[in-house]
Amino acid sequence: MVIDISDRTTLRSVLDEDAAATIKRAFGAFPSGVAALCAEIDGVKVGMVASSFSVGVSFDPPMVMFSVQNSSSTWPTLKAAERIGISILASEHDAACYQLSSRQGDRFAGLDVHTADSGAIFVHDAAVWLECVVRSTIPAGDHHVVVLEVTSLRVGEGREPLVYHGTRFRQLRAAS
Secondary structure (H helix, E strand, O other): OOOOOHHHHHOOOOEEEEEOHHHHHHHHOOOOOOEEEEEOOOOOOEEEEOOOEEEEEEEOEEEEEEEOOOOOOOOOHHHHOOOEEEEOOOOOOHHHHHHHHHHOOOOOOOEEEEEOOOOOEEEEOOOOEEEEEEEEEEEHHHEEEEEEEEEEEEEHHHHHHHHOOOEEEEEEEOOO
């Protein structure tokens, strides 16, 4: 049996005509957790989701980061919040994730959330809650990288995170 490995060893230029689809497929091959970023601003609940979320940017002080598209209509409002609640969504939160990322309707209708005195909003039964303040935003192509400082947190013991991989939600499974 002969196996053609030519395609497996060839890198494709990001300047190719179909680069956008290839880039999305390549980035989608990297599994990530999903974070809901929410706050109440002037009595209105505002929220969005990010699969580009990363922890451990700094431990002292504790910092996290995510990237947001420059075209986002939610981020310009949300970034003005005194505190942003970040909920690392749990494995059963796939429907909540779709709802919070929807461009239509009430993103919070029927969701079980907690609003802190600071205005940060958290999704109940999330794997982790992080209350944060925005420390910096850095332009990065068609996105901005946002660095947030964690001011308080809560770990939902025994809660498995929702995982996004290959344009689908998945659940973790322990390797044997």
